Amino acid sequence: MSIAFIGLPAIRARSSLVFGCISLSAVLSACGGGGGSGSEGSSPVPVVKRVVDFSSSPVCTGADADYTVGTAPPDTISAMASAPAPFQGQGWRLSGTNRSDDLFIYTKCRLTGLKPQQSYRVDFAADFLTSAPSGCSGVGGAPGEGVTVHAGATAQEPMTLLNGNGYFRVNLDRGNQTVGGSQSQALGHIGNAVSTCIQRQFAAKTLGPPAVLQTQADAQGGIWLHVGIDSGFEAYSEVYLRSVSVTFTPLAR
Numbered sequence: 438m439s440i441a442f443i444g445l446p447a448i449r450a451r452s453s454l455v456f457g458c459i460s461l462s463a464v465l466s467a468c469g470g471g472g473g474s475g476s477e478g479s480s481p482v483p484v485v486k487r488v489v490d491f492s493s494s495p496v497c498t499g500a501d502a503d504y505t506v507g508t509a510p511p512d513t514i515s516a517m518a519s520a521p522a523p524f525q526g527q528g529w530r531l532s533g534t535n536r537s538d539d540l541f542i543y544t545k546c547r548l549t550g551l552k553p554q555q556s557y558r559v560d561f562a563a564d565f566l567t568s569a570p571s572g573c574s575g576v577g578g579a580p581g582e583g584v585t586v587h588a589g590a591t592a593q594e595p596m597t598l599l600n601g602n603g604y605f606r607v608n609l610d611r612g613n614q615t616v617g618g619s620q621s622q623a624l625g626h627i628g629n630a631v632s633t634c635i636q637r638q639f640a641a642k643t644l645g646p647p648a649v650l651q652t653q654a655d656a657q658g659g660i661w662l663h664v665g666i667d668s669g670f671e672a673y674s675e676v677y678l679r680s681v682s683v684t685f686t687p688l689a690r
Contacts, residue, residue: 482552482687489546489662489681491517491529497546501533502597502607503667508537509605512673515544515665520677521639524566528677535668538577539614541587541607543665544678545595551654557685559652561588562645563624563664566677568637571628577671581628584668585614586644586676589621590683592655595663607663614669622650627666627676641679651688660685 489497499515513533520528531542551557569581577583589595589611596608611621624644631640654660664681668674 482555484687485551485557485685487548487662487683487685489548489683491678491680492526497529497544499529499531499542499544500595500597501543502541502605503539503613504537504605505603510534510536510540513540513542515542518677520566520679521568524639524641524677528566528679530675530677531666532673532675534673535577535671538669538671540668541611541665542668543587543595543607543663545661545663547594547659547661548590548683549657549659551658551660551685552687553654553656553658555658556651556653556688556690557590558649558688559590560646560649560684560686561590561622561624561664562643562682563588564641564643564679564681565627566639566679567627567629567642567675568632568639569627569629569674569676570632570634570637571626571630573634575670575672578669579628580670580672580674581632582626583614583670584627584666584674586624586627586664587611587617587621587667588624588662588664588681588683589650590652590660590662590685591620592653592660593620594661609663614667617650619650620652621663623667627674639677645682 501513510533518530520526571581609620610618612618617623629640631638
């Protein structure tokens, strides 16, 4: 059985940066199988797959984190933009200069249509464009391997807040750089196989499983998705997200 979810309500969210939007398509895939459950005789909870398509338009916002007032990045962008040559169309641009030895630039959007307060296993796959080379050295870290793609799904909205130590941090346990946390997972680095240490060229790259986590939908059946780049490379980084696939597999209660 296949059912299409149509219509994600517009959500206005604050951002420390630029506002933009994306388009969201949702597909409810086959029911049953090793995770869904409920009381005996009730309908099984279906597996839900969402494909966030950044080539079209609505409902996402951008932000950044992991810096102090004195090390705030001067040029971060998290917004829709035209894809770099030789690619066409649009993508969600994540870019900026790391001045704090640790810069996180991300986008977030709210997904709906899950079972309220149901626990899920979440699998991610991110498709993006990157010109970062692999196997090269850089300030503080490598321009490719030193920048990690993170993805998470939480009932709690991701927000950048100023903590008691004077740092702007995301209000989630998302880990840091190459290490994931309980609410966000490290998918891999942004280095491609086309660029050299001297000459860069954009190429498509996909990162996905085995980076998975567990989460629970909120009382309205919603989840906040966030995707970003976490940099240990103390210079400029730039990627363009094209799509993010998220699979929610229900867990037994």
